[in-house]
Amino acid sequence: MAVNVKGLTDNARKTAISELNARLVDGLALSMAIKQAHWNVKGINFIAVHELLDTVNANLQGHLDTMAERVQVLDGVAEGTAEIVAKSSTLKPYPTNLTKSADHIREICARMREHGANLRAAIDATDEAGDANTADLFTAASRTADKDLWFLESHLE
Ligand SMILES: [Fe+2]
DSSP: OOGGGTTOOHHHHHHHHHHHHHHHHHHHHHHHHHHHHHHHOBSTTHHHHHHHHHHHHHHHHHHHHHHHHHHHHTTOOOOOOHHHHHHHOOSOOOOSSOOBHHHHHHHHHHHHHHHHHHHHHHHHHHHHHTOHHHHHHHHHHHHHHHHHHHHHHGGGO
16 A cells, blocks of 8 residues: 555545546557547648647547546556557547548547546546546646547537
């Protein structure tokens, strides 16, 4: 048991590690999908969408790093290898035949929405288990995901 997590029950710690690793794996798959879109998108609004996708990815990566490091604080093992992501991600495979920005944005938004819903469930699960700090970490990630979904979805109006 880690000495730096005194006051947390074993159930709170284990729930948090499991929720953090689950969101990390899906987040890494989402991050790769966003880069795939960033690289392959074409169209009249190319530069705006190309750059926005990189901003969204950078925001996401920041939260994923915090999640993985929180696993260490809780004395767990962060599980973020390509093999684990390929095996355990719940995201739908990202299509490799898209070019139009509306198609890429639609596909990314669908996965961002899924990611947001899973983060909200993770807030509740870790809060109920008694780890308010991990719930707070998920709350911050969720707020960023909501805002970036709005930025992306606004292109589809
Ligand atoms: Fe780039």
